[in-house]
Amino acid sequence: MQLGHLGINDNLITGKQQSKVLIVEDEALFARAVVRRLQKSGYECAHVESLQDARNIVRQFTPDVVLLDMRLPDGNGLDLLPEFVAKGAVVIVMTAHGEISDAVNAMKQGAVDYLKKPIDLEELLLSIQKAETAANQSKSLDYSRQRNAHASEGVELLGDSPAMQNVKMQITRIAQLVSNDSVPPTVLIGGETGTGKDVAARLLHLSCANSEKPFVQVDCASLPAELMESELFGHEKGAFTGAVGARPGLIEAAEDGTLFLDEIGELPLALQAKLLNVLERRVVRRIGSTKERAVPARFVAATNRNLHEMSQSGRFRQDLYYRLNMMSISMPPLRDRGQDIMLLAQHFAAQTARRYGLTSPHFTREAISTVQAYRWPGNVRELKHQVTRAMLLCHNGELTDIDLALPNTRPAEPLPLMSLDSHQSALDAAERAILLQVLTETKFNVSEAARKLGITRMTMRYRMDKHQIKP
Numbered sequence: 001m002q003l004g005h006l007g008i009n010d011n012l013i014t015g016k017q018q019s020k021v022l023i024v025e026d027e028a029l030f031a032r033a034v035v036r037r038l039q040k041s042g043y044e045c046a047h048v049e050s051l052q053d054a055r056n057i058v059r060q061f062t063p064d065v066v067l068l069d070m071r072l073p074d075g076n077g078l079d080l081l082p083e084f085v086a087k088g089a090v091v092i093v094m095t096a097h098g099e100i101s102d103a104v105n106a107m108k109q110g111a112v113d114y115l116k117k118p119i120d121l122e123e124l125l126l127s128i129q130k131a132e133t134a135a136n137q138s139k140s141l142d143y144s145r146q147r148n149a150h151a152s153e154g155v156e157l158l159g160d161s162p163a164m165q166n167v168k169m170q171i172t173r174i175a176q177l178v179s180n181d182s183v184p185p186t187v188l189i190g191g192e193t194g195t196g197k198d199v200a201a202r203l204l205h206l207s208c209a210n211s212e213k214p215f216v217q218v219d220c221a222s223l224p225a226e227l228m229e230s231e232l233f234g235h236e237k238g239a240f241t242g243a244v245g246a247r248p249g250l251i252e253a254a255e256d257g258t259l260f261l262d263e264i265g266e267l268p269l270a271l272q273a274k275l276l277n278v279l280e281r282r283v284v285r286r287i288g289s290t291k292e293r294a295v296p297a298r299f300v301a302a303t304n305r306n307l308h309e310m311s312q313s314g315r316f317r318q319d320l321y322y323r324l325n326m327m328s329i330s331m332p333p334l335r336d337r338g339q340d341i342m343l344l345a346q347h348f349a350a351q352t353a354r355r356y357g358l359t360s361p362h363f364t365r366e367a368i369s370t371v372q373a374y375r376w377p378g379n380v381r382e383l384k385h386q387v388t389r390a391m392l393l394c395h396n397g398e399l400t401d402i403d404l405a406l407p408n409t410r411p412a413e414p415l416p417l418m419s420l421d422s423h424q425s426a427l428d429a430a431e432r433a434i435l436l437q438v439l440t441e442t443k444f445n446v447s448e449a450a451r452k453l454g455i456t457r458m459t460m461r462y463r464m465d466k467h468q469i470k471p
């Protein structure tokens, strides 16, 4: 189908930095002005002039936001509204004077806002931005809950080294203590990145009474700060712009299961105070509500940061640190787990072979020495990634040290003298390789990769552009 047949604006599809907006409006001049203004702000826009065209275009253009006029040549915009809402789009209706009853109906059917004509373009832009915030909010909440559904899938804390036996013993003991207490003590899991803190938290949940109850994970590092409060504590309808309905927060969603606060070191100070209050009083108050609700959940937090040091320097509340650290589990770095390194390497290689129908793996003697000599700064996550990759590249299941492609474990040799230019390109190549490695580790999650490298998301984006790395 030709887009032109649908009466779609010439500049139908532009850059795609922000939401996709569909404008269903038969006043062509006004619609064109809207498209121009939105495109200037980086939105991807499509414009159609009738209900039928709107129905057709959504087969190839999935809008995040729909600006819906009420009076259209082939019917009333309200007829189409439920279809957009059902598809998860945010709908803003545009009405002429005297159509207020339509606007009320539209809101009842799920529109988030209505604007009276003549419409000021800046007001329209503001309304879209508000709608986006509300939509992101509900998406991230749904995302957190969706993760919860997979909480107990594939929880395997492999390893028999003394260090891991100790961890498993601690998990069993803490699970008993936590299960027997009506006010369960808080558990803090520490350890370097990739050591298995997430796995340990899930195993702890599964070892506790009520393990069939929710395991709700909150990633304090990846949730935008402005969403975090309502995510955690919930909100009442109308508590803030975009709060279209009441929503329980994740603390409530955990019921009498587990609330897992991952990367707790990243929780903003203002929310640390609120969290402390919840832990001390065992009640939660949704934003905009006066009602306090009991919190029966057990709290488990994890961090790869030194919270003690952070609390000494004022970057983390000392009282919250003590409260969280009532019981602690420390995940040992992989390099201190002796024979577990090869056990895990063999496990990940066999797992990849099964998954892709490859020949059973066999590590050459050199590969075993390389795996054991390497320091594994990214711990189990790095081992899993390298072995999986090597397994996919190797021939007939034979994994060599070349397939593993680990950075040289021998002391570095002095670099040959280079010209300024070659220094520059060596530097560029190294930067590109580091970016790619961290992006691969984080499955191309740009925010997480930026965090791991200790740079801002903007800088990360800039560097990705510079090296032409695309997600």
Ligand SMILES: Nc1ncnc2c1ncn2[C@@H]1O[C@H](COP(=O)(O)OP(=O)(O)OP(=O)(O)O)[C@@H](O)[C@H]1O
Pocket (backbone or CB within 6 Å): 156, 157, 158, 159, 191, 192, 193, 194, 195, 196, 197, 198, 199, 200, 303, 304, 380, 381, 384
């Ligand atoms: N003992 C283990 N047995 C099997 N798989 C493990 C083990 N430890 C970690 N893994 C795997 O390694 C990867 C990283 O583990 P996990 O996410 O739990 O680390 P983490 O310490 O929470 O990392 P981060 O601090 O970066 O959040 C996951 O794929 C996990 O399944």
